[in-house]
Amino acid sequence: xxxxxxxxxxxxxxxxxxxxxxxxxxxxxxxxxxxxxxxxxxxxxxxxxxxxxxxxxxxxxxxxxxxxxxxxxxxxxxxxxxxxxxxxxxxxxxxxxxxxxxxxxxxxxxxxxxxxxxxxxxxxxxxxxx
Numbered sequence: 001x002x003x004x005x006x007x008x009x010x011x012x013x014x015x016x017x018x019x020x021x022x023x024x025x026x027x028x029x030x031x032x033x034x035x036x037x038x039x040x041x042x043x044x045x046x047x048x049x050x051x052x053x054x055x056x057x058x059x060x061x062x063x064x065x066x067x068x069x070x071x072x073x074x075x076x077x078x079x080x081x082x083x084x085x086x087x088x089x090x091x092x093x094x095x096x097x098x099x100x101x102x103x104x105x106x107x108x109x110x111x112x113x114x115x116x117x118x119x120x121x122x123x124x125x126x127x128x129x130x
Contacts, residue, residue, distance in 0.1 A: 001059050002047065003116075004066040007109035011073055014102050018084035025086035029098075033089040074106060082106075 017025040032039070050059070085101030095111045097104070 001063045001066070002043075002050070003109050003112040004063055004070065006112075007105055008066045008070050010105040011070070011102060014086050014100075014105060015081070015084050017086035022087070025088075029087035029089050033091060036089065036091060039092065070106065070109075077102070 017028065054062075082103040083101050085099060085104065087099050088096050090096045090098050093108070093112060094115065095108050100108070
């Protein structure tokens with residue numbers, strides 16, 4: 001769910017930064033990179049707190065809303081929209097690169113999900129294709 005929400009937020013963020021000189025997103029990425037330790041803590045704590053505060057049903061609804069919004073945006077996007085991008089901190093995720101466009105970020109979300117899904121050991125969870 002969190003990864004899908006990141007993909008959803010990246011759509012306007014990448015579009016906005018793509019309109020500035022490249023140095024703007026490089027500076028933003030460097031600042032985020034400098035804050036990696038607190039980011040890691042917030043990322044972990046947010047996942048733990050979210051799992052305790054939200055029911056499975058509410059997380060499913062959030063995931064469905066985010067997915068619908070991303071798919072609706074994608075359906076209306078053209079090649080120029082998908083090509084808009086920015087620098088991102090590559091150390092934040094094994095599937096990030098130093099510069100990503102919106103198409104890269106939209107393909108990142110399922111990779112991120114599959115990565116974390118593979119970390120789960122619950123045999124009762126159904127396999128996810130692809």
